[in-house]
Amino acid sequence: MSDYRPQELERKWQQRWTSSRVFEVTEDQSRPKFYCLEMFAYPSGHAHMGHVRNYSIGDALARMKRMRGYNVLHPFGWDAFGLPAENAAIKNGVHPEASTRGNIAHMKGQLQRLGISYAWGRELATCDSEYYKWNQWLFIRMFERGLAYRRRSSVNWCPSCNTVLANEQVVDGGCWRCGTPVEIRELEQWFFRITAYADELLDQTTTLTHWPEKVLTMQRNWIGRSEGARVKFALEARIPDPGSPIPASIEVFTTRIDTIYGATFVLLAPEHPLVGSLAERSTDPASFRRQVQAFRTQDRAARISGDIEKQGFDTGFRAVNPFTNQQVPVWIANFVLGEYGTGAVMAVPAHDERDFDFARKFNLPIRVVVTPDGRPVPAEELSEATVAYGTLVDSGPYSGLPSAEAQKQMVAFARERGLGEATVQYRLKDWGISRQRYWGTPIPMIYCEKDGIVAVPDDQLPVVLPQVAQFTGRGDSPLAQVPEFVNVSCPKCGGAARRETDTMDTFVDSSWYFYRFADPRNDKMAFDPAAVKYWLPVDFYVGGIEHAILHLIYSRFFARVFRDIGMVDHDEPFTHLLTQGMVLKDGVVMSKSKGNVVDPDAMMQKYGADALRLYVMFVAPPEKEVEWTDAGLEGSFRFLARVWRLVDHWCETVGGEGVGSADGCDSLNAAERALRRKTHDTIRRVTIDIEERQQLNTAVSAMMELVNELYSFSDQTVTGGPAHRVDEDVDHAGAFERRETICVVREALETLVRILSPFAPHMAEEMWEKLGHATTLAAATWPAYDPDVAKAEEIVVPVQVNGKVRSRLTVPAEVSEQELERLALIDPAIQTYTAGKTVKKVVVARGRLVSVVVQ
């Protein structure tokens, strides 16, 4: 008898897996491939429970699929560039490269102790020039195609991180990383034209049938397509014209052109390009500018704290509603967004809540032009805006038309007259990728006085990140401090030029790493298209919901870019997405600042990696949040110890080479048949739970049931089952004379060990060995389920009378419906309820239930 001591045996099997290279793969055409991927890790220094859960889930699937005969690619890597390493450098002077390498080494050790079946031979880190060289290569391809471009723009600036943020990285008005309120700055920036793919990214969400609905919804909302029209409102010519000419009209964007007869004023965003000219020509330019400035500064800060009051002022200028030909006042309003649509809107107070509030506050006219039934309603009767579609009233020739039809005709009219046209607006904006930081991929561009913006020639890639000794945290790009980096000769004219000193957003790195895993050591190209064609798309991708927008939309964008430059032949990179829930402690996310972190290393030290893995999969379905409890982990440990004792008890008796089966035994007694049935039914349940449902918690439950059954079987079979043997240490081997018992138990144990191996691989290997197998379990075959064996011979069928269960019939599984009905009606317990009453109806659900209705 030996006790379950996970630590030693886990080390043993980890070493064997490494030395036998069982998890390394090639493009084996003879087997179906399966690409199982967990989101790679930022090397923060320590793996946390979220990592443990993420990788345990992925590993269970990878190991199971491998045993099912798939050629499984299961790689891991490091999202190694990023701000924390650089901020640490500013604080304590350790170079980001050094701290990152150290963190990777430590975390890799942790993951190896967890026993995740990674193909470590394919490991990559994005901070290696062998990797980021291809970021640069791809950037240049995008530049050539107009998908990467440079422009001056207002950008989100985090004053704490001292760098720019993409729109996707601004959360509640603050930095996604540190929460500091975001400021607006004007900078020259590089952008990726993700909007060129907006429609495709939106439309193809419908093809992602194995993605969580929640993620698709979030992406759809983020892209935010809305169909409408741009319409020009002519500016009144009465504007005095000292100085520069100004546009003759204001273009507005609207989704409700059918309400244009109710457009009684025009609103401009404080950022609208026309504002300067209007100020200049206004009666009091100084006051005009002061008010605009107040709105501009107010905007961001106010948005963080929540609602802001609607404010605005009359510019004094007038525009003409092109449908009514009436003059309407032009106001500037703090709630109109400069970056959406045209930065100008036609205000229809009767049919838009915001415009209604604004009109009421400033006493502007309201006109009702759409009603549910086409009957006019006086504006005075409105207590709030009516936003719904209906029938037009007081709308000239369009009166009486339904909204939808009116929209069509009005757009057509506007187009004919050159007043406007149908257009589509997106909430999605181009992806700003310039970062004024050091620890990232240098943008491979050169600025020449003569030739302008010039790409670094391919044969000069990579542009290697230079060594920088001092990290000051000042707001400018650290690379600008390195003259030998900055000063280059122009690749075109050879004259003096300077390099771009910004680096790329690290989300660029993570947008295509899953392709690189297919061919990670290629030094001629980003990846061999043939290797990617074999492995991609990723069959199963596991990661946190926090990447629902950022990473997952950028990756879908990059897949299309690679497709359009001819390197991949699919549209979508991830077939099946599983977003695992967070691991909480005391109801909140574990974090150092809250002091509620449970350290995976400590848990592995105490209970072993297998128990930890099993626990995080058993505690709840993968996508749910879970609350960490030590007691739960102990329970999982106890279960493994229970399995251990069971196998320990039986192994000498039933062990042997080759996988055993009870197929040949045809003289099984009832207990043996029952155990076989449970064994095969467990295979069925666990297989479906992992492969089809990813419901890992119920897979574990099923195995626990089998173990419970094996214990009772042992108790029935021999005096002193495994329980007693612990203390008595008696050799019972001689007690088993029945060959059938040995066959059935062996089949059950070999099944159990194999289906448990995706969850507790080390212990499963050890038990597999104890059962007499010389080859590694990691490469063993998943047990086959025999439906005939799993089928019960006898079933218990409940019988209801008027909806309440009154009796149970034990009948042969093959029993007919007629026979079931007959048996139910003659059952004494049922007859006590039917006596003296009329049986109105009997419903038989074959194999499930009999329902008798009496009156």
Add this chain to the structure above:
RNA sequence: GCGGAAGUGGCGGAAUUGGCAGACGCGCUAGCCUCAGGAGCUAGUGGCCGCAAGGCCAUCGGGGUUCGAGUCCCCGCUUCCGCACCA
């Protein structure tokens, strides 16, 4: 406000197509074993009534469909998540 998901014992959670609600585990109770137990084994564990057999009530609340509803439909409540002045 808009959009999404979900409400089941003391707790985490089960329940194929509408078919025995509460699998499995945690916790708790009792017994056995033990020098000891934070080990192991056995049994019990939704509520109420009952000595018992058994009965009644129970899946957020209220209606409905059905022989039969946690599951389907309608109304309402609550919670969580995402977006949020996007015209």
